[in-house]
Amino acid sequence: MAEGSGAPRAANIFDVAKLAGVSHQTVSRVLNDLPNVRPATRARVEQAIAQLRYSPSPAARALVTKRTRTIGLVTPGNIQYGPTSIATHFNFAARAARYNVDAVSSPEADVAGVRAAVEALLRQRVDAIVLIVVDVGVLEGIRSLDLGIPLIAAAATSRPSPALVSIDQYRGARSAVRHLRELGHDRILHLAGHHRAPDAVERVRGWRDEVAAHGLEVVEPEYGDWSATSGHEIGGGWDIRRGDGIFVGNDHMAMGLIAALRARGFRVPADVSVVGFDDVPEAPYVYPALTTVRQDFAALGELIMQKVLLAVEEPDRVTESTPLPTRLIVRESTRSRRAPDAE
Template sequence: MSEERGAKSANIFDVARLAGVSHQTVSRVLNDLPNVRPATRARVEQAMAQLRYSPSPAARALVTRRTRTIGLVTPGSAEYGPTSIAINFTVAARSERYSVDTVAAPDPTPAAIRDTIEGLLRQRVDAIVLIVADVAVLDVVRGLDLSVPVVAAAATQRRHPQLVSIDQYRGARSAVRHLAELGHTRILHIAGPPRNPDALERIRGWRDELAARGLVAAAPVHGDWSAASGADIGGSLPLEPGDAVFVANDHMAIGLLSALRGRGLDVPADIAVVGFDDVPEAAYLAPPLTTVRQDFQALGELMMQKVLVAVEEPDGLTEDTPIATHLVVRESTRPAR
C-alpha cells in the first residue's frame, strides 16, 4: 500500500533520479523535444512507467492550451547586463522550441509590471519571465498567483524557488579582495541605481569584504550604469594616489577612466580600478580593465530550465544556487605604491 501511495505522488525529480538523468531531460522527453538519445528516452519512459508518473493536473491543463510562447519582461533600457540576459534566454528558449514575446517596461514600478504581465497573459503565453531592475518588483514576483509559471532573474539575499541569479555578492567581494590583496586600504565604490537588486548586492559584498579586513567603507556614490555618470562622478570623487575604486559596472568604469585622465591621475600607477560585467570593450581600453565576468549564457539557460520544470511540475520548483562569477585581472590594477 505504501508503495502505491509513493508511486502516485512521484514527481519529475523522482523520475530523473530513477532514470539517472537531469530533470531537464525528463522534461524534454515529456515534451517530445529533440536532442534526447533513444536509449535515454527509453530509460526515462521506463522510469515513468515504473513510478506510474504523469504530470500533475495543473500541468496537464497547461499542456492542453499550450502556445509554446513565453512572455519576457525586460527593463526599458539598453544596458549590457539585462540585454545579455534577454538574448541568452531567448536563445535557450528557441533551443527548446519556444518562441519569446519580449516587452520592455520603462517604468519598473510594481503597478506597471503588473499591467505588463496582464497584457502578456491576454496573449496566452505559457509562462512569464522577468528581468528585475527594481527591488519593489521582487515582492510582486513572490506574491503573484497566476495560471502560468513565473520566473524572475534578480539578485537578492532571500532566495526563492521562482528566482535565478548570478552571484553579485561574491563577485563584488572578489573584486574588493583583489584590491585589498594588492595593498590598497582605501577602496571607494561607484554603485548602480539605489533600487536595483544587482547594485544592492554589489554594495553588500563591497562592504562585507572591507569589514572582514578591518577597512573603512565610505558612503558609495550612485550612478545610473552609464559611462556619462561614471565620468561625472569621477570628476569630483575625492581621490589620492594609492586609492582604489570598485565600480559597479564596466560602462561607469569607462567613464571613470576618462575622468581620471582629465585630472592627471594615472591608472593603475596612481589609482587602481575594477569594473563589473566584462563587456567586450573591457580588454581593449587603455589600460585594459580588470573586471568581474558574469556568465549570462548560463543564466539564460537556467531560466529556461526552470520554466520547463515549472510547466511540467508547478509545485516542483526548488531554490537554485546563484551562478558563480569570475574575476578577470588586467592592467587597470597593480600593487599599491
C-alpha cells in the same frame, strides 16, 4: 478526406490518432518531440501524419496540449548591457528548447506597468512568464502575484526563492574588493550602480562586507546610473586619493571614471587601481585594459529556461537555485602598490 459532397476536410489530430492506432495525447507528444514514446509508435504516428498531410496549427496544438509553447518575457525599458544580455541569451535558450518568446518592455521602476505587461501576456495564453528585474520595488511587487502559470524572475537578492534565478553579485563584489586589498590598497571606494537596482544593492552589500572583513575605512559609496557619463561626472569631483582602489559597479561607469581620473592627473593603475563589473566586449580594449568581474549571461539564460521547463512540466520539483558564480578577470587597470612606479 471528404465530408458528404462538400470540399475536402483538413485532417485533424484525432484523424492521425485513429490511423496510427494511438491516443491523441501520443500524437501530441510526437508533434512536440517529447520523450517516452516508443520508436515504433513514433514511426507509425509520423507515417500517419505524412499520409494525411496533417499540419497542426499553433492553436490546434494549444487546444490539445493546453499549452502554446510560448513564454512571455518582460524586459526593462532600457538598453543596459546586463538586462539586454540576459534577454538575448534567454531567447537563444528558449529557441533551442523549441519555445517561442513574446517579449514586452515595461518602465523599469513602474510596478503597475510591469503588472500591466504581465496581464497582457496572460491574455496571449503563454505557458510561463519570465521577468528581468532591475528595480527592487518591482521585485517586491511580484512576490505576491498568483498568475496560475509559472513566473520566473531574473533578480539578485539576499532572499532566495524557487522563482528566482541570478548570478552571484554579492560574491562577485567581494572578489573585486579582495583583489584590491591583496594588491595593498588600504582605502577601497565604491562607485555603485542605480540605488534601486537589485544588482547594485547586492554589489554594495558585498563591497561593504569585504571592506569590513579587512578592517578598512568605510567611505560611503557614490551612486551612478550605470552609464559612462555618470562615472565621468562622479569621478570629476569625488574625493579620490593616490593609493586608492576603486570598485565600480559596472564597466561602463568604470570607463567614464578612468577618463575623469586622467583629466585630473591621476594615472591608472600607477596612482589608482580600478575594477569594473560585467566584462563587456570593450573591456580588454580600453586603456588601460579593464580588470573586471565577468558574468556568464549565456549560462544564466540557460538556467532561466531550465527553471521554466521544470516549472511547466514538473512544478513539484522546483527548488531554490544556487546563484551562478562570477569570475575575476585581471587586466592592466589594477596593480600592486608594492610594484615599481610606472604608467
